[in-house]
Amino acid sequence: MGVQTVWVLGDQLNRRIGALAAATPSTHRVLLVESVAKLASKEWHVQRAHFVIASMRRFAEELRAEGFEVDYRRATSLADGHRLHVEQFRPSGVVVTEPLSWDGLALVRRLGCSLVRSNQFLCHYDDFASWKSTKKSFKMEDFYRWQRKRLGYLMEGDEPVGGQWNFDADNREPPPKDGSAPWPMPVVDVLDDLDTAVLDDIAQHTHGAQPHGLWATSRAGALRRLDHFVTDVLPMFGPHEDAMTTNSWHVAHSLLSPYLNIGLLLPDEVCDAVQRAFDDGRVAIASAEGFIRQVIGWREYVWGLYWAWMPEYAHVNELGANEPLPPVFTGRADTRMNCLSHVLAAVDSHAYAHHIQRLMVIGNLALIAGVDPRALTDWMWANFVDGAEWVMVPNVMGMSQFADGGRMATKPYASGGAYIDRMSDYCKGCAYDRTKRVGDDACPFTTLYWDFMARHEPRFGRNPRVAQQVRAAFKLKDLDEVRARAREVTVMLREGRL
Numbered sequence: 001m002g003v004q005t006v007w008v009l010g011d012q013l014n015r016r017i018g019a020l021a022a023a024t025p026s027t028h029r030v031l032l033v034e035s036v037a038k039l040a041s042k043e044w045h046v047q048r049a050h051f052v053i054a055s056m057r058r059f060a061e062e063l064r065a066e067g068f069e070v071d072y073r074r075a076t077s078l079a080d081g082h083r084l085h086v087e088q089f090r091p092s093g094v095v096v097t098e099p100l101s102w103d104g105l106a107l108v109r110r111l112g113c114s115l116v117r118s119n120q121f122l123c124h125y126d127d128f129a130s131w132k133s134t135k136k137s138f139k140m141e142d143f144y145r146w147q148r149k150r151l152g153y154l155m156e157g158d159e160p161v162g163g164q165w166n167f168d169a170d171n172r173e174p175p176p177k178d179g180s181a182p183w184p185m186p187v188v189d190v191l192d193d194l195d196t197a198v199l200d201d202i203a204q205h206t207h208g209a210q211p212h213g214l215w216a217t218s219r220a221g222a223l224r225r226l227d228h229f230v231t232d233v234l235p236m237f238g239p240h241e242d243a244m245t246t247n248s249w250h251v252a253h254s255l256l257s258p259y260l261n262i263g264l265l266l267p268d269e270v271c272d273a274v275q276r277a278f279d280d281g282r283v284a285i286a287s288a289e290g291f292i293r294q295v296i297g298w299r300e301y302v303w304g305l306y307w308a309w310m311p312e313y314a315h316v317n318e319l320g321a322n323e324p325l326p327p328v329f330t331g332r333a334d335t336r337m338n339c340l341s342h343v344l345a346a347v348d349s350h351a352y353a354h355h356i357q358r359l360m361v362i363g364n365l366a367l368i369a370g371v372d373p374r375a376l377t378d379w380m381w382a383n384f385v386d387g388a389e390w391v392m393v394p395n396v397m398g399m400s401q402f403a404d405g406g407r408m409a410t411k412p413y414a415s416g417g418a419y420i421d422r423m424s425d426y427c428k429g430c431a432y433d434r435t436k437r438v439g440d441d442a443c444p445f446t447t448l449y450w451d452f453m454a455r456h457e458p459r460f461g462r463n464p465r466v467a468q469q470v471r472a473a474f475k476l477k478d479l480d481e482v483r484a485r486a487r488e489v490t491v492m493l494r495e496g497r498l
């Protein structure tokens with residue numbers, strides 16, 4: 001039998017993944033395709049495009065160093081790259097690990113590639129579907145406990161270490177009021193000739209601050225960042241998971257999602273490192289549990305839901321939200337909203353915002369202002385270094401925009417300025433007043449929040465988790481003025497005057 005080709009997609013960059021795990025230089029050649037169509041498909045943040053392409057090129061170099069023949073092609077499209085490879089090399093077959101996207105899977109099936117089951121997640125989507133089929137109603141917390149028991153993280157026999165599954169009550173602290181926390185600085189590398197070549201190739205299709213070595217583009221770099229996180233940052237992760245501060249764009253977050261999402265790190269090795277730190281007494285249970293819940297719970301849950309609900313899920317819009325993407329998101333306008341301005345500045349500088357900034361600042365504003373959820377998803381996908389369809393559709397359309405009518409989240413993540421003030425120091429330096437809902441200096445979050453509750457009374461009036469807020473909206477003596485101000489604020493947001 002002749003040499004087979006393993007086609008490695010740009011988010012499968014790990015020797016342990018699927019088809020590549022069993023490959024050897026004497027039996028397999030490797031194909032990687034850089035698609036020009038994909039690069040031209042969105043207005044990418046330069047750090048996002050650089051991260052993926054530089055990582056692909058470095059991975060190709062590593063495979064060559066191991067003795068593989070690697071066909072690294074720049075082609076007009078993935079399909080074209082595959083066709084040209086087959087014409088040139090006539091492989092005995094092309095084998096691919098199951099792609100991470102719905103369209104990717106359809107493509108490789110259409111091209112007649114053989115598929116190898118993906119091991120890039122700890123719960124394959126078929127196993128998730130079997131778990132889900134045994135439940136009348138299902139929740140992330142149930143899935144998470146099932147994963148803990150199955151995988152054995154932080155377990156003593158069948159019981160959770162520390163006697164409880166969830167230490168959220170110990171977390172959720174705001175940032176220290178005096179701004180004193182010494183948030184450890186991220187690891188940074190020096191860029192090299194490969195980076196320069198990539199930046200030249202992508203310049204035409206990208207925007208945002210140039211890469212400065214923050215995001216690793218090799219496995220060795222990703223492993224260094226994992227080590228830094230576990231040693232220096234993890235002890236602070238739990239308590240400050242939801243905190244937002246003007247002093248630090250990253251607070252105590254891991255910054256590991258990009259590596260997990262393209263394969264430079266795998267979820268088991270990340271959780272194993274955290275388990276070891278806990279076993280050695282280097283980190284408290286609240287931080288270890290909080291982090292492991294994000295990775296084996298939330299991350300794998302949204303992965304399973306993506307496959308369970310696609311392809312319709314990518315286009316849901318149950319709240320009928322049709323406002324265009326505000327120009328402030330694309331840098332075509334400034335804003336006097338201190339919270340938004342800080343978060344968008346971090347996105348421009350690092351192609352990153354942490355979870356609470358994504359959910360309670362960007363997502364919250366889009367939700368209560370009625371922005372088209374698909375436009376928001378596409379913008380986040382192009383601008384976040386860790387963007388991918390499987391993770392954005394459930395998180396953005398489902399959790400953050402309630403566009404699925406509550407299939408994923410049982411209540412909308414809507415809040416006024418009070419929540420942002422509690423969890424951050426943003427409101428102190430803001431031109432708006434978070435306690436006001438009417439008037440020129442009323443906080444846009446507060447105004448839009450009450451308007452959102454009143455506007456969606458038919459949907460949320462009977463939802464036990466939100467009905468109280470809906471009733472409170474109708475008790476406001478100035479509700480008519482709030483609604484009038486909300487209309488003004490929506491127009492100002494649309495026109496970039498907020």
Ligand code: FAD
Nearest residue numbers: 253254255256257294298299354355358359386387395400
């Ligand atoms: P940490 O706070 O350090 O968390 C640890 C890890 O847990 C992350 O690296 C990530 O792998 C995982 N994780 C935690 N929550 C989730 C979740 N809800 N879904 C999936 N993984 C999770 N995550 C992405 O990977 N890519 C995205 O494009 C993305 N877009 C999002 C958009 C919105 C509106 C929301 C609400 C969430 C989004 N998330 C996304 C989930 C989460 O916000 C990011 O994974 C996290 O902020 C990444 O930063 P970190 O690695 O520092 O995370």
Ligand code: SF4
Nearest residue numbers: 339417427430434443
């Ligand atoms: Fe944001 Fe409102 Fe606070 Fe200003 S007052 S920072 S707009 S929440």
